[in-house]
Amino acid sequence: MSEFNLHTPVCDLLGCAHPVLLAGMGGVARSDLVAAVAEAGGYGVLGMVRESPELITQEVAAIRSLTNHPFAVNLIPAATEARLLDAELGTCFDLAVPALCFFWDVVPEAVARAKKAGVLVLHQVGSLAAAKAAEAAGADVVIVQGVEAGGHVHGTVGALVLVEQVARAVSIPVIASGGFATGAGLVAAMALGAEGIHCGTAFLATAESFAHDDHKARILAAMAEDTVFTDAFALNWPPNSPVRVIRNSVTDALGHDLMGHHPDRLPHEVIAQDGGKPLLKFSTDSPLRTTTGDLEALAAYAGQGVALINDLPRAAERLAAILAEAQIALARMNRLTHAKPGAME
Template sequence: MNTDLCKFLNIQKPIISAPMGGAAGPDLVAAVSNAGGFGVIPLWGGSVDGLRDGIAQVRDLTDKNFAVNLNMSFPYPGLLEACIQEQVFAVSLFWGIEPSAIEAAKKGGLVVFVSVGTAEEAKRAVDAGADIIVAQGWEAGGHVWGDVATMALVPAVVDAVNVPVVAAGGIADGRGLAAALMLGASGAWIGTRFLASVEATIHETYQQGVLAATESQTEWYRDLYHVNWPNAPHRTLKNSTSLRWKSADNPEHGDRPGEGEIIGHMADGKQIVRYQSSTPNPGTTGDVEAMSLWAGQGVSLVRDVLPTAEIVDEIYQGALDVIQSCHANTCDT
């Protein structure tokens, strides 16, 4: 399975672990790169020193390449500059197409991934120098930039650009990877499946919720978990907070039931209020079930917690099996 993406990144398996703020730390990212895939670490939420420290931690765990994920709607120029100084192999830019950021990263010698929600955005990103496009369908867990489903988005993006395209959203096993390749993508960008990995840094209640949820138990919200990151659509598990809000007829913020209520604390003691955009970690205390439990529609395919390396192997082998049996069946008919 030596796709364009594999050749470009010099990897064996066209599997990229999605950056997941609060959930995908150095252990997970390094494990994916060590297993022959490619890890992406989100380092946009803190200081330049924190970013340098995160890069150093991944480098301590792997000599393979990985990318640093930056968020274009939070202050990023200092972080991008530090990525260039650190000479990370790649950056992944999401939440907006910023030609100047793409150009600066390219000028600094980095490989640039850009996440998009439409073919038109993909063209703009490639015109500015993007090397790899991440086409994120709205099935995806976490913050969701566009509103087109993966099945329709990926081929449209593939037709629009001449660089490797990676499919994101709803892919959680080998069948999903095989399907993405059939749509013309040259790899898959997978988040929710890795929430159920040994290395994911999430609270047990959240992980149990992921293991138990069916495909109809996530929901897309325009602005539900608005505290700390307003006006940024997202997909999470349905929970007591979303139920209360819907029972009250989906009010805007200012009028939401339980707004401002402290429902828990982070490991460092900081308060978490209802409707806060915050990933519950092992050290989080309080009513974890009521917090923002990011997850994509592929959640129904996630039924066991495995070491990250085994997840990468399972998805890769599963895709090979599906492709071979599909080929055999076609030849039979």
């Protein structure tokens, strides 16, 4: 069987071989995972949301000790205190990071500062309006997140509609995000007008991910209907910031009241620790390798694509499986479109 070419123009822009991006998951997408994805031909994004300049420096050095391939650093200007954001950006520029990936509200000043420093800018958005704003601000790539996504979700529209809608409206490359975890998903995204996919849950469930083993085990056990959309995990983030997580004792106790939880009205109860830092019930913190305490009550982020994840391979194996599945999906489509009318497949 001849192979189909999966290399898209955005691969040349980013400097990767395959159009599969690692989501810059805070806490989870650390240097080991970023380097593993990059070495396998994908595109790694380092999750450094509201982290110190010292940790950014440490993690970037670790990536560069493991791979020579380009990568991005994920920051969230709209949810980061101004002085910390200034320090994070300055550190990334000093380190000559090749690209930055922004998320949440478009902050044109942050995009402009990155572009002035000669840095490639990817921007994750959750609506058509935000995609247009990112393009107008100077972003080079827009990552379009459907409501199926795990973690923080900044929109309400499913990826099937939103990705095609944005692809029709912007001139910069579009990457699809939210529920994309397999090769068939990659093919579907490309059919909608995207040039690649952005995967969180699929790479969280890998050996190199910095997520706690308990979080990974829950992903393997979960189905799509086990994920819930809620703003209950609101501490440490701006109000009205919903997330998708695997249901747990916290969400079960809420019953049908999954929305409308303002951080100012939530209790501050310490339930876990990470590196000496107390973690609160209802916080945005997820369980990491270094976390101890009541792991079950913490936010176990996962998208609806969790239904398609049933193993815990190394990141390179996950990427290889996605690419192999894409070839199978394309071959199947090729057979269907070339079938004679009335012929049996």
